[in-house]
Amino acid sequence: MADRIIFVCTLLLAGVYFWATAQIPSLELGDPLGPKAFPRMLGVGLLIAAAMLLAEILRDRKKAKVADAGVMKWERQHWIVVAVAAWTALYIALFEPLGYMLATLIFLAGLTGYFNRGRHLMNVLTCVLFVVISYVAFTKLLGVNLARGIIPF
């Protein structure tokens, strides 16, 4: 099942890529190939990959009929991945408005509070120390710019 979805996605991707390639305006001056030729080759490469995938699907179907069933089954622990990704998205959205220190503190506190449950003191200490030390080390010592946000220093 998973492989069939990949096959369809590959064809869709090839379609979108060919379309996007056609949108590139080109002036063929001194460059016999222009900016579109190599991408077109890649589009063809994608179709070749799709053909290879189809060959593998047909070969595997002969070999075993049941083996594929477990791969794409939605299990309960997949929700945790969705939740972590969503929490990270929120972190990124708040990264500049709140600033590195505050956003990272909230992000870390949430995750450690859930995944390292019950050890509050350890979690709070680690998060605060990490955020302060990393901010000072990167902005003051290494001269790396991290978003300041609403904190004035």
Added chain:
Amino acid sequence: METLTHILNGFAVSMQPINLWYTFLGVFMGTIIGVLPGIGPSAGIALLIPITYGMNPTSALIMMAGIYYGAKYGGSTTAILIRTPGEAASVMTSIDGYEMAKKGRAGAALAVSAIGSFIAGTIGVIGLTLFAIPLTSIALKFGPAEYFTLMLFAMTAVSTLTGKSPAKGVLATIIGLMIATIGIDLQSGQARYTMGIPEFQDGVGFVVVVVGLFAMAEVLRGLEGLYSGTSAKAMKISGKLWLTREEWKRSIGPIWRGGIIGFVIGVLPGAGGTIASIMSYTTEKRLSKHPEEFGQGAIEGVAGPEAANNSDTAGALVPLLTLGIPGGGATAVMLGAFIMYGVQPGPLLFQNNPGLVWGLINSMYIGNVMLLILNLPLIGLFVRLLYIPQGILYPLIVAISAIGAYAINGSVVDLWLILMFGVIGYVFDKVDIPVAPLVLSLVLGGIMEQSFRQAMTISGGDLKIFYGSAITVILLVMSVISVLLPFIIPKLRALGGSGDPS
């Protein structure tokens, strides 16, 4: 003679206090990265690139190489004590290493990994020293057509030899090349596939892709494992950290053979450390008088693969340094680092900047000695890292990735890309699409397109240039063979009748 002077001067470079310090820092961080699950050498090196910007390139590259080979030492510790390879290539070590730990011989397993890694690592660097010069003299004859076919060979080999399905490897390679076409086309000045996002005009940075695919995806997998309770607990080190005379006698053969297998596999594109250690394991099992002990805690099963995956790193640096073409994911990230420092690896580098190349190569002799010390008397220190609760470790990795990515351009777009590629990496892993080919082709994509177009300009649009010289023909034939190999090998095994299940 001139080469010998360069090599000796390289020692002078690598012995400078500042470079000794960066060698130490590199192998120290490499050991930590190897021990910790969640962040491997590829992501570790990628994250360092923005931070080390503006550093002297020789020192920066010495440090990054240290992370690359140092991680292989650290990876075995996790494999032995918690049966999870801290680094992909340690997967074979986790079989017999963990069994030895269960029998109270964890000390011996750790000792043989460190000693085997040291001997093989040194064999690898000697090999690198010997092979670099002859290869550069061939590489000097390379024009755009030769480079294009060489990259084609590297990509076909990587895409068909990593992972279970050649089709998915090819798919990953093409996706990487497609990502590389995003941004302003260098020859026509035309913006391609930027989707109206101004940050995409410079292209999608490989650092964010690597950090997303390797670090962020690993965090998602790790937290999922933590939630479903499948993550393992670390064992205590048991037994003396040394080998008995009997164990030593059994290990020395596998270490030498593993060292040579690893180096040869490392030079070839595509295969890499994991395949080197599997080959060493099966070789030792075949040669052994007690093959039944393999899987039950045979020390040969730790010594050989650990040796192989260490000399592999030095082997992998041969094509990277002499030709400028990496043969796998981690060396592709190294190439990206070279380019970001304005250093183009390849034959000309040996002529124009011998101090950098030989300083880097010779620092590896010193680095291996440092690693032996870090991983034998001081191993107890690193083992403590395994007791850090993973519920704290994984969130910190995300924060560190965010710092590293934001430091490049000061743009949140890079953070979104990390998350996006993290999710992609997680899904790819679930459906068996390998990510190493994607990273390789992403880093090489730009150069590959340029050399293709230059070759076509030279030939006036005639494709004959790609099969016009002996080198291009050989490389094309090798590319075809590497595509066909996955289909031929099972047939040959069936004919021979002695298929090895591993």
